[in-house]
Amino acid sequence: MRTTDLDQRGLTEIPAGVLADHGLEHLNLYHNELTELPEELWELHGLRVLNLADNRLRHISPSIRRLSKVHTLDLGHNELSALPEEIGELPALSEYLYVSGNRLTELPDSLCRLKNLRYLGATDNQLTRLPERLGGLKSLRELRLYHNRLTALPESIGELDSLRELHLRGNRLSELPETIAGLRELRMLDLRENQLTELPEALRTLPKLQKLDLRWNKRLRLPEWLGTLEENDCYVLV
Template sequence: MKHTLNLWRQELGEVPESVWRQTDLGVLILADNGLTSLSPDIGQLHRLKTLDLGHNALTSVPEELGELTGLSDCLYLHDNQLSRIPDSLGNLTGLRYLNVGENPLTTLPEALGRMSGLIEFRAQHARLTTLPDSMGRLRSLRELWLRGNAIESLPSSTANLHELRHLDLRENSLTEVPEPLAGLPRLRHIDLRSNHLGRLPDWLTLMPSLEKLDLRWNRVDPSLPLIGELARLGCVVLT
């Protein structure tokens, strides 16, 4: 059984030193505490499986976070003031869920591609314009949530995400459906609401698993023959 320490919304301001001495912790929840910094001593918690640092005011996280190689369930870094993610996070090769959304991030590190265990990655409401090429190495990724950025294109390596099922690209700056998606065999849901799309590529009808394509609040003509063809193939198209 995982040893859990839940300090959610305790108005801590800073983490008590005694926390870092609890090296048997499996789950540590420090969300919503007004934290502005973290001690490098966090790297001592080698048994952690889940770490929640969301809803704080962190401007950085220590490189020692990458020493928590036992993290396998979840790492929440969302809703802070992070302008960068440390390269050391690439050491967390067993982590399945990572949320870095709601931070002023303009880029993501190439080291992200080393996190080969990721199944779900969230970077919503940041300031990203693109993704690192290394994203294509996340061969286990099933869900990618990127709503509310300024993404104009996806790297060609996205074509390697063969396990991807759900892609959320709402409220970005796309002018066309990203071509690297064309060959993704398991992609079921694509959310492209509130972009700048005007036309649709023919290859959409060749996607074998596509079940739902959301195109609302774009400039796509709902009378396009391609939309009718997608509907006949069993895909729900929202315009």
């Protein structure tokens, strides 16, 4: 894989020579001082891995849809307040999408078309809602949403039947949908620091759950069936 590694160089713009390398497959621009991206970047159609994390980006062009071979995309720790709908038009995006540490209040509905995506990290933003069709992410194995402002989860979350880890710490959830019973592959569920008052009995039916973290939900009434999970070798923290 042809790689250009330009992390931690103090760059304020991408070098012209990099933008002219149309055979480039892996571009690492982590931890620079980029505030905007040139349109030429989206002409690097051979890119498979693009790391733009820890810059000062405030906008991602709709032209990102041209990166039809990208399977790993890191936009974390920038100053983004929105993602373009076109991010859902990246057919090869399957390994990793990381948008944590931005200023996002929502994720685009088009994201749910990424049916091959395995990892989504959107922690430490200002998310107040999730797309209603979240269940379209059929290959998702790990979903990290901690430290946002979520008050509810969409019913379709139960359609994520490949999901193994769900991290929801530090939100404002007061309840969970009964459809969570559909998460038959779930191993880890982190619900710390929410506003839960009760748990759906559907949780006791999850056959592969190994860890359930309920700490710091001050008003949570613990159900009698919680002991059943522990008997089935699930580590429960309260």
